[in-house]
Amino acid sequence: MDVDAGPLDVGVVPFDRGARVAVAALAGGKAADARIHAAADVAADERLRPGARIVWQDAKSAAPVLLDAGVPIDRVRDVRLVHRILVEARSLPLEERWARSLRTDAEALFSLAPEAEPLDALAEQLRLQDAAIGDDAGLAMLAGAESMGALVAVELGREGLPFDPARHDALLEDALGERPTATGRPRRMEALAAEVRSALGDASLNPDSPQEVLRALRRAGVDVASTARWELREQDHPAIEPLIAYKRMARLHTANGWAWAHRWARVDDRGRCRLAIEYVPGGVVTGRWATEGSGAMQIARQIRGAVAAEPGMRLVVADAAQLEPRALAALARDEALAEAGRGADLYQALVDRGVVDTRTHAKLGMLGALYGGTTGESAVVLPRLARAYPRAMAAVEGAARAGERRERVRTWLGRASPEPPRWRDDERGGRQARAWGRFTRNFVVQGTAAEWALAWMAGVRRAIRDVDGAALVCFLHDEVIVQAPAERAAEVAEAVQEAAALAGRTLFGAFPIEFPVQTAVVGDWGQAK
């Protein structure tokens, strides 16, 4: 092996449904020395050594083959995801070949012959992307972070989230009452349904039907226009309390109840019960991830205790405190806000510095700044924040005004907001313009926070690589969970915090912004915070 060779781009194309893999060096838009391997032998290709940049059409179809073969991967380019970013960033002419490659999905790749052609195509795409990125350090970093994120997503999906069905069952019975034997509602839900029916004098009422409930409420003299909780709360009628309680239970029952667990929990080949979670990197326009199917990014707090460490293991639950305000301070280069963030609680710092009078007001004001609040308490506190942190406020205000003018805005690393929809030049159009402005205002902050989270996760992945038995098992925007052997959990917790600091420096250089991470080493997720 020539250890003096420079960084090598290595293209990987699986075919025959992953039974075989084509590997080639990519340079100058060409694939060189293509070799075909049986999937199990691919690790023997010495070009796939640490330090090489592995290039694939998309992680979902290509990564499993390499992961199964035990190929260490530490740099990667996901051509599909980076393509999307670059097209949106308008750094690239929309050439026909790009449009074509967008349509090349995983299935199409599988059906391609193992000839050089797909590898050449990959090489050409890589060349075009690198040319488009040029010397834009932000886009280069974003391309790397997005690609590594896609790999982490595949790894998370393969790992699954440790899940204890017995605990889940107990938590549900506690919240909803005894589970029904056949069809029908859990006991406490059924009791509440009966209470609602009796209070509204409608023995056949289906409490799951908003229309029926609305009609019944109005018949009973309750003046509401919907059955939304916020509206019900303002009413005084004996049906209201059980109805709200019922709806809360119904939500848990349908979203994270027994059927949900049955659908998404699986027992892997080592006898461990895990929730199968398919993450979709870049699934949200801002760059946040989404999930496909399981709703795993919305798991109700009430049942998080069912996510439990396996024997001999602990969960390291880590969440980044006030990530978005910190992302805002950094992208706006607001030294004063960054200074307030020096410490674990940015909101409390605003109180201590006399900017606002209570922590709740600090939070409300910040939410208003990030989302564009114009009413209520948030609007009252906002001017105080604007006076104390003019740079941060100018950044979000600027993004909002740009959006209203139909301009596209960018995150810190350069992800562009989507093309705005059309709106008329009338009052309704004005409302739409302001709504779009609220979106672009939030886009720059949410998107930048998502970029930080990608960098954080890449760092966590690297940091736990040498901790035998440790694995990332969950990601939730500003929170990660690592399962680790009990005796090494404390060490992992520290590494996760260091990775956060490193992510901050990677994105924002010497700008003095801190990203404190709260960690808890616990037996189950319900014990964290």
Place this chain on the structure above:
DNA sequence: AGAGCATGCGCC
């Protein structure tokens, strides 16, 4: 019967 929308609510 299935597609697609509306409602409502959980998460960040």
Place this chain on the structure above:
DNA sequence: AAAAGGCGCATGCTCT
């Protein structure tokens, strides 16, 4: 009918 950004999902309900 929500005020204020981003989602996903279950259910009811209407339209085809």
